[in-house]
Amino acid sequence: MSRTSQPTRLPADVYESALAASQVTSRTVPQQIAHWARIGRELEMSPKVNLRQIAAVLAGTGSYDALGEQEQAIVREEWGDRMVALRDELDYAARFSAEGESYSEADADGNLVIHPARN
Numbered sequence: 298m299s300r301t302s303q304p305t306r307l308p309a310d311v312y313e314s315a316l317a318a319s320q321v322t323s324r325t326v327p328q329q330i331a332h333w334a335r336i337g338r339e340l341e342m343s344p345k346v347n348l349r350q351i352a353a354v355l356a357g358t359g360s361y362d363a364l365g366e367q368e369q370a371i372v373r374e375e376w377g378d379r380m381v382a383l384r385d386e387l388d389y390a391a392r393f394s395a396e397g398e399s400y401s402e403a404d405a406d407g408n409l410v411i412h413p414a415r416n
Contacts, residue, residue, distance in 0.1 A: 302327075346371070 307315075307330070315329040322329060340346055351368050353359025355375055364372065390412070393400045399414040 340371075 311330070312326065315326045315333070318324075319326050319329040322332075324332060341348060345365075346367055347365070350359055350364055351371055354361050354364060354368075354372050361369065361372060389400065393412070394415050397414050399412060401409055401411045404410050
């Protein structure tokens with residue numbers, strides 16, 4: 298059987314993570330992604346990991362405390378990824394400006410910076 302590579306579009310964060318990991322593992326980016334895919338495949342096929350329970354917890358219909366240690370680790374990783382994605386989408390400066398609201402924040406040195414409302 299002949300194996301050919303099929304072009305696949307990846308989210309930028311997956312590619313960037315694979316690039317960073319490839320520099321540590323001495324794999325190419327495609328090799329790193331294939332490595333992760335194999336791990337995912339094995340995880341999904343594992344009788345020790347209950348993906349239905351994990352999916353239920355991630356959907357908000359299952360109990361985190363009812364999961365085993367491995368399943369909890371998978372859920373925590375997904376929650377972490379979701380929080381990063383949500384945080385990356387936040388742009389309070391644009392939101393406050395659009396609503397004509399002032400806001401304040403601390404700069405890199407901890408000094409208070411006040412941004413007046415723009416009309």
